[in-house]
Amino acid sequence: MSDPQMTRSAAIPATLPPGLARAVAPLPLAPLQPLLALMLHRIGRLYPDLYGRLGEHADKRFGIDPTDLPFALLLEPSLRQPRLCAVRALPARLDASIRGPLVGLVGMAEGTLDGDALFFSRILWVEGDVAAALALRNAIDDARIDFGAVMLGPLGQRLGQVLRRKLQGRSAAVGAETWS
């Protein structure tokens, strides 16, 4: 059923400059690990409802792969032993993995970009247990996580707002802010 009204448009959030990925590639991941652990700990403390929404999927292993960074993240939200760490390559034995540019992943996590729209535009890619990936996406979307505030408090919140405006200014229309 084709329709003459049918329209198409690209939806392309900004990717990080390739030079940045090349510059950080030789750096060791070890200094990142305590920061990531702290971030996950604070998210668990500040957004406890997230676990209720994750339900049975809280004990699953997720791979989060920012395609414009030279490393990926391994996430185990588990209430008992939460774990978030950076890895050079994701292990094969994962329940689900989500892949896309960093701005897209962060925008989706912060609720400024729509995950389904990113998927439709082929920017986001999901593999493995789709139910687990959806539960994680929905739990995070409802939690309204502000990563700047999680890491640096009110200063981080402000910095995050400025950075997001800058990055999303380079993006095509995918998220809410582009409609207003």
Added chain:
Amino acid sequence: MELICPAGTPASLEAAVEAGADAVYCGFRDETNARNFPGLNFSREELRKGVAFAHRRGVKVLVAINTFARAGAFGLWQEAIDDAVMAGADALILADLATLDYAHRRHPGQRLHVSVQAGAANPDAIRFYAETFGAQRVVLPRVLNVMEIASMVRETSCETEVFVFGGLCVMEEGRCSLSSYATGQSPNMNGVCSPASHVAYAERNGHIVSTLGGFTINSFGKDEPAGYPTLCKGRFATPRGSGYIFEEPVSLDAALMLPALRDAGVTAFKIEGRQRGRAYIAGVVSSFRKILAAIDEGRSPPAVSLAAMAEGQASTVGAYRKGWR
């Protein structure tokens, strides 16, 4: 004209209210509603708080309990109805005759809407729901054109609500069994069309291949926009060739049809997408709010493109303009 907006989570409910919804519809976190997806929907406490939040801002909350009750488990649907009424729901959206009958008898003052899942697509059916259960509004299936809608509005006294944006069921809702054939689960009985637990994606030679219950649904080329893994929007191999048979991956966008639908006598415009994120809710609701405000004031509606939000990044006016006839 009312703007009825989706909310899969409390955060989405707040986003919809802030974006200009007149009413928000949502459901409980179980099989009683037709968007029973992982990580979505409301606990009883979340619904109570959501209703209070919406009411403080003059926005209504409609609770969808719109699946068909399983034999031997009707208590789950009865509890959902009782709890939604207790939470202060402004209306219940129901499909099953048993749920309509229960709600009508148990909560006689409660406003009832007939869900799109009931597939009420003719004046006799609508009159039956209105006269038997006191239903005050019917959500029309997405299979009618504007003239048919106008004709039905003239023949009944029941309010009508139509979808104007979002996921597009091309079958008459409540009567589609495609998902059941592939997975044993359907939106009608389990609240899930193409349940995520049965979906898999794989990359093959640069193509994304989606499967549902082991059946290949589609294969999207390198830069080809993707769609949901639903059978009605899958590619089929037939003796006459391969391609889309029922519908392409596409979303309904009836923004241009709003004046015609208003003139047809429609009471409320509904946006689909309880499974979508806050960004979709905020973006689509605020766009439609602006369009409706312009129409109300007699101005030309602002040009907005919501194609990036659409399945397959493509939109259609669907059955509202049946060009193939």
